[in-house]
Amino acid sequence: MPKKSRRRSPGESSIEWRKDRKMFCARIVIGYKNTIGKTGEPTRNPVRVSKFCPTKTEALAWLEEQRAKLKRITPAAQTITVAQLIADYCADKTTNRAAKTARDYKLYLERFIQPTLGAVRLRDLEPITIRNLVKSLQDDGTVPGSVERALRYLKYMLNYAVNLELLDRNPAMRISVPKTQRRPLTVWSAEEAMHALEYARTHTHPLRHYLFVALMTALRREEMLGLRWRDIDWHHLERPAKRKGSKPIVYGALIPRQTVVYIGGTWKIQDRTKTEDSSDVLLLEPEILEVLRDRQRVQDQERVNAKSEWRELDLIFTSSIGTPPSESRLLATWREFCDDTKLPPIRLSDLRATWATNAEERGVTGKAIQQQLRHTEYRTTFDRYIRPSQRKRELAALSFEELYGAGGRRWQDEPKQPTKTQKTDAPTRGKNTAPDE
Structure with a gap:
């Protein structure tokens, strides 16, 4: 019995010399076609395309182009390196x-x-190559968070290449590293926050106005530094006073419209906020308005002292010459404040979490906290910005009777052994269960 020939797979090719045409004939399988075989049963026959080329080099180039089309890879991608991408x-x-x-x-x-993959061509990039890179970074003592982040960005970049049809798949998709533990959330309690505010009231610290506004509005650091005087509505609405005959309470409003970020130690003003919700209107209590007016008076004096060096950017929280403060100086000043007040050191960005945690402790709803923080997802608010207080954790440790009712039996009570004829108090379920007559 003659040996059955193997069916060729898509991408398999051949080149032969045709004497009748004096040219090379290149053939490649591009897929299968469903047909009915000689026995009457369905079968799949290979579908081929061919081309005559005057030289073997041209035939090989054409076959390479066809294989690239099968993999949805453009011919130009055959020479693109990771560094170019x-x-x-x-x-x-x-x-x-x-x-x-x-x-x-x-x-x-x-x-x-x-440094490791820059010279590698995209077509030669394999999962094992990426896995070896990750292992090499780990062996060199690279911080786990940096390894995880570098791999995540590599996956994003290779997805970008797939979308451009430079690759047919993402070779890094199934590569993973152990997730790093998130830094424990550190916030100030209500007593610690009040101590910080009281210190700011009685001392001329450079960040005293910043602290008040940050603890009352929960703005991001980039949004705080990007605040302008034109973003404040000093008379947004009035509410009746609690005492009869008193003047109505005037509330202001604030709409963040820009941010200040630091890139390589240099500040840059961006005409946008982090998310669309970040531009929502925030009400300002009368006390915050008074703090901002005091900040205006201080800034007016700084403008006079700076003379020609002053840069008018309309920013609220500035250096002594009107520009955003340098990042290193800002962080150093904040560390000095924490040392002077003897409070637990927290980051400037943790002031948002301090507001969220204390607001939740006071009974503010989760949805209201999410809107104040201007988060897109509810989960982000509670996973990253709210830390249950000791009182909340103690309340969660309910007794058996508090959780399930007063009918619960104590563990020390002597258990009773039910007899065969004795009915138990436990509810029964099943086909034979009938209502009492």
């Missing part, structure tokens, strides 16, 4: 991402990915 990807992110985000993409890809 990194440059193109970072340039694309610069146009449609925030400046700080684009900087992070470029920093991690060029620092951790490019």
Whole structure:
């Protein structure tokens, strides 16, 4: 019995010399066609395309082009390296991402990915290559968070290549590293926050006005530094006073419209906020309005002292010459404040979490907290910004009777052994259960 020939798979090809045409004939299988075989049973026959080429080099190039089409890879991608893709990807992110985000993409890809994989062609990039890179970074003692972030950005970049049809699949998709533990949330209690505010009232600290506004509005640091005087509505609405005959209470409003970010230690003003919800109107209590008026008086004096060095950017929280404060000086000043007040050191961004935690402790609803923090997802608010207080954790430790009712039996009570004829108090279910007659 003659040996049955093997069915060729898509992508398999051949080249032969045709004497009758004096040219090379290149053939490649591009798929299968469902037909009815000689026995009457359904079968799949290979579908081939062919081309005559004057030289073998041209025939090989044509076959390579056809294989690329099968894999949805453009012929130009055959020579593109990872380094070239990194440059193109970072340039694309610069146009449609925030400046700080684009900087992070470029920093991690060029620092951790490019030195090892930069010269590798995209077509030669395999999962084992990426896995070896991750293992090498781990063996070199790279911070686990940096390894995780570099791999995440690499996956994003390779997805970008797939969308451009430079790759047919993402070779990094199934590569993973152990997730790093998130930094424990550190916030001030209500007593600690009040102590900080009282210290700010009685001392001329450079961040005293910043602290008041941050603890009362829960704005992001970038939004706080980007606040302008024109963003404040000093007379937004009036509410009747609690005492008869008193003047109505005037509330202001604030609409964040821009942010200040630091890129490589240099500040940059962006004409947008982090999310669309970040531009919602925030009510300002009368006490905050008074703090802002005091900040105006201080800034007016700083403008006089700076003379020609003053830069008019209309910012509220500035350096002594009207520009955003340098990042290093801002953080150093904040550390000095925590040391002077003897309070637990927290980050400036933790003031948002301090507001959220104390608001939840006072009974503010979760939805209201989410809206104040201007988070898109409810989960983000409670997973990252709210830390249950000791009192809340103690309340969660309910006794058996508090949780399930007073009918619960104590563990020390002597258990009774039911007899065969004795009915138990436990509810019964089943087919034989009938109502009492």
